[in-house]
Amino acid sequence: MKRLAPLSLLSLLSSMLAGCLVMVPGHLYPVQGTLAAQSPVPIYKFTVSGVGREGTSNVTLQGGEECSGHWAPVPQSEPMGGKSTADWDGVYGAGFYVANVLGNTSIVRAVLTCTKGTTLTAEFFQPIAGEAMTKAKGVATDNSGNLFKLTF
Numbered sequence: 775m776k777r778l779a780p781l782s783l784l785s786l787l788s789s790m791l792a793g794c795l796v797m798v799p800g801h802l803y804p805v806q807g808t809l810a811a812q813s814p815v816p817i818y819k820f821t822v823s824g825v826g827r828e829g830t831s832n833v834t835l836q837g838g839e840e841c842s843g844h845w846a847p848v849p850q851s852e853p854m855g856g857k858s859t860a861d862w863d864g865v866y867g868a869g870f871y872v873a874n875v876l877g878n879t880s881i882v883r884a885v886l887t888c889t890k891g892t893t894l895t896a897e898f899f900q901p902i903a904g905e906a907m908t909k910a911k912g913v914a915t916d917n918s919g920n921l922f923k924l925t926f
Contacts, residue, residue, distance in 0.1 A: 797823040800910070800926040802833060802896075805865055807920030809836075820896070820914075820924060822884065831884035831896065841894055843886030848897070850879060858897065861913045865923045874901065874911075893917045898924055 802818040804810040820833045828846040835841060862871035875881060878899055886894040898912025912924030 797821055798910075798926055800898075800912075800924055802914055802922040802924055805921050805923050807916075808918065809920045818922075822926075831886055833886065833894065835888060835892060837890070839888045839890040839892060841886040841888035841892065843884055843894075845882050845884035845896075847879075848881045848883050857915075861897075861915060861921055864921055865913045866911065875899070891917075896922075896924055898926075 798821065800820040800822065802820045804812075804815055809816055816836055818833050818835055820831065822831050822845055823829050824845070828844065831843050831845050833841045858875070859871040862875050863869065866874075875897075880899045882898055884894075884896045884898075886896070888894065894914055894916045896912055896914035898910050900910050910924075910926040912926075914922040914924050916922075
């Protein structure tokens with residue numbers, strides 16, 4: 775019995791670490807709105823970190839405005855669509871939302887508040903389960919009407 779205890783502990787730790795997301799860097803690219811009209815178009819570093827199925831997100835916007843918030847899966851019971859449909863299709867093309875997002879159980883949402891009053895909402899997912907987070911796709915919007923493509 776003593777031999778099983780260390781093996782069980784090792785198995786448990788391995789399982790916990792398998793769901794671990796230390797820190798994944800991404801980028802926000804403005805595609806619509808006042809930021810997309812700037813030359814050059816600003817690009818912002820967006821990071822997610824956490825363990826398991828939730829964690830934190832951070833981004834620094836123009837003028838050094840720091841934003842942070844929490845990310846978690848979008849509950850299956852939550853109705854999606856409306857503005858979200860237009861955002862996804864606006865970034866990835868007509869029909870992308872219906873083909874890839876609608877009904878997807880892996881959609882994650884991050885809501886960030888910023889030091890100068892900006893709010894930012896991001897949604898993202900891994901197109902193929904088990905692939906590296908670097909394949910994730912997403913969109914984000916701010917309270918000034920900017921739409922962003924989110925890549926990792």
